[in-house]
Amino acid sequence: MATVTLNADNLKSTIDKGGIVLIDFWAPWCGPCRAFAPTFEDASNKHADIVFGKVNTDEQQELAEAFEIRGIPTLMAFRDQVLIVSQAGAVPAPMLEDLIREIRALDMKEVRAELTKRPVPEA
Numbered sequence: 001m002a003t004v005t006l007n008a009d010n011l012k013s014t015i016d017k018g019g020i021v022l023i024d025f026w027a028p029w030c031g032p033c034r035a036f037a038p039t040f041e042d043a044s045n046k047h048a049d050i051v052f053g054k055v056n057t058d059e060q061q062e063l064a065e066a067f068e069i070r071g072i073p074t075l076m077a078f079r080d081q082v083l084i085v086s087q088a089g090a091v092p093a094p095m096l097e098d099l100i101r102e103i104r105a106l107d108m109k110e111v112r113a114e115l116t117k118r119p120v121p122e123a
Contacts, residue, residue: 003044006053007060014051018080020103021051025067025074027058033073036090043096050100080108082115 006014006023015021024040026033044052057064057072067076071088077099078084084103091099 003041003052003054006055006063008063011053011055011063014053015078015081017051019049019051020100021053021078022100023053023055023076023078025055025057025064025069025072025076027056027072029058030072032090036073039091039093039096042093043100047100077103079103079106079111082108082111084111 003024004010004014011023022040022043024033024036026037028034040052040054044050055063057069067074067086073090074086074088075091075096076083076086084106085099
């Protein structure tokens with residue numbers, strides 16, 4: 001599966017569909033982003049059951065702000081609408097494959113149980 005372009009109109013619905021969603025927050029002028037792009041694209045071709053989305057932070061500044069993107073590239077991974085990973089910096093292909101294996105292996109009932117135990121931060 002090729003990567004999909006995500007924006008304010010389709011990002012939430014993409015995550016809400018469930019399953020695993022990997023999102024690459026990037027910008028065209030960013031050297032590390034351009035270097036990571038083929039790795040991300042290759043992984044999308046190997047894992048057809050995973051949604052691989054890209055958010056151009058220059059064009060989608062509101063999304064970048066909403067997701068508190070402080071450096072690019074930033075990789076975010078969701079599983080069943082739960083943010084599992086948020087990591088700035090280009091990820092080498094073997095590390096990305098390891099991350100995908102770990103996300104697949106998660107027991108989401110356990111993850112959700114852990115989340116309910118955490119205190120809600122006060123505003």
